[in-house]
């Protein structure tokens with residue numbers, strides 16, 4: 001089985017005058033794995049996801065994602081790579097407030113032709129995914145996203161990350177604002193979809209109570225030699 | 233571009249209230265800009281239409297602008313009159329085709345009274361070639377007949393046959409009046425869009441008749457001559473205020489002007505109406521361009537308001553930018569999102585501005601017409617005005633570049649680390 005993510009000798013800091021946030025000698029994720037990365041607040045989890053998504057580049061090191069050497073690509077190519085092959089879910093406020101639920105789910109298809117093509121009938125696929133996420137589709141489409149509960153918003157965000165079957169799903173504490181029950185339900189729905197599409201899932205959280213449901217659990221500190229843990 | 237187009241429209245729609253206020257500010261400035269431009273060009277046109285076909289205007293020696301002002305625009309007063317004899321002498325010159333004598337100095341309820349003869353209705357031209365026409369009645373015939381300009385008749389509600397009293401002088405109403413010798417309206421002229429509309433025309437004999445028992449601005453005590461007796465008296469005026477001259481050949485204009493200006497028996501001044509109009513207009517030129525510059529600054533203020541709106545929304549939209557970046561929006565998408573929002577706002581502002589302009593014209597123009605006799609037609613947008621609108625939209629789009637660059641920088645610095 002190939003590797004979805006492979007990092008070698010990565011060093012990253014936000015600005016030259018800031019401390020090194022990430023110093024990762026080696027880190028890899030096999031294709032199809034569901035990986036849980038734990039780490040306290042400020043340890044650099046979001047920063048790592050920023051790199052994996054090709055939003056920014058490390059100042060040193062090799063970074064191969066889904067077979068592409070991201071560190072060798074131009075900013076423009078990285079943007080396109082992200083649009084076509086990666087789905088993101090953030091902690092909260094995932095949705096564009098002025099778009100409808102369905103339009104939010106369809107957003108990746110508007111910026112990526114391959115994802116639009118893979119979704120074939122995009123509007124229908126959006127509805128299917130919303131249904132799979134256990135959302136009352138017909139009831140939701142016309143409502144402004146602000147009317148949704150936080151748990152519902154996160155499930156809409158999941159449908160958006162999944163549409164057009166990107167190879168890698170990256171989630172940044174998507175459940176931290178949900179209660180215990182909603183958290184479990186969210187994970188079950190997400191897993192079911194990821195499993196059936198054969199996608200790789202990287203899930204970061206500071207809350208390791210969820211870890212047992214994943215294929216593998218890892219502490220960021222285990223792979224990251226830098227520790228800046230700034231207390232706010 | 234197409235996804236961003238939809239995004240821009242929906243994002244603006246979600247911020248309706250602030251967006252509409254911004255659009256409104258721009259539209260007010262646009263309508264002001266267009267309105268001032270329109271007033272300028274229309275005023276200039278109707279200005280140069282006030283008198284046509286007249287080769288020279290002759291009056292007592294003063295400046296060419298004052299002579300034009302009182303003889304054509306009925307503004308101000310002549311400092312001196314010219315004698316009937318000098319007028320007769322020049323009018324008899326073989327190069328002269330026609331003359332119109334005018335005698336000013338009285339008024340009727342704020343409208344100037346002009347004494348003249350029936351040549352006025354035959355030879356006076358305005359708006360290049362148009363002649364005076366009657367809406368009702370006919371030229372004055374009797375000593376106490378009066379012909380009203382269209383505005384006088386409509387403002388005071390007069391019809392043919394109405395009796396009117398002429399006030400002495402041009403000061404406020406009721407100062408002193410020629411009550412003993414009322415005039416009868418014999419005719420009403422069609423609207424011309426010139427000062428003629430605000431003029432009461434009577435014969436020179438009529439002017440003479442009402443002053444026959446007056447000396448230096450007041451009735452002579454003990455002397456009162458009634459209207460019937462006046463009719464039988466010699467009503468030949470001794471002096472007039474000015475006269476209009478039409479020549480047989482235009483080529484003689486300068487020769488004739490020189491002859492009047494060097495006339496030995498009496499100091500007189502002959503002016504070419506076109507030249508004097510131009511001179512008068514350029515006197516107003518500074519105020520006119522100051523007005524234009526002010527309206528341009530007002531448009532700029534409107535656009536700055538839009539930039540402020542976009543800039544101040546940046547912070548609350550950080551998360552939106554991060555989400556868009558995460559689903560694959562490139563920096564150029566973020567850039568065009570903001571520029572498009574600026575473009576939408578400017579275009580809406582321009583469209584609403586045009587609507588306001590026409591709404592304004594429909595309500596304000598009748599007032600201007602009744603108060604100043606300036607008739608401004610409601611025409612479709614001119615090429616010039618389209619160019620102004622284009623310039624406003626272009627300036628709006630250019631102004632949108634600043635917040636767009638700020639948004640791109642912000643989203644690049646933030647990456648996907650969405651912090652609220």
Ligand SMILES: Nc1ncnc2c1ncn2[C@@H]1O[C@H](COP(=O)(O)OP(=O)(O)OP(=O)(O)O)[C@@H](O)[C@H]1O
Nearest residue numbers: 014021040041042043044045046047230645646649
């Ligand atoms: N946009 C940024 N510019 C500069 N520094 C940043 C930026 N984002 C994060 N940092 C810094 O990088 C370090 C790691 O932050 P990061 O957000 O990756 O932590 P985290 O593990 O995701 O924390 P949390 O669990 O609170 O989300 C922190 O010291 C933070 O101050």
Ligand SMILES: [Mg+2]
Nearest residue numbers: 045046047172
């Ligand atoms: Mg984080």
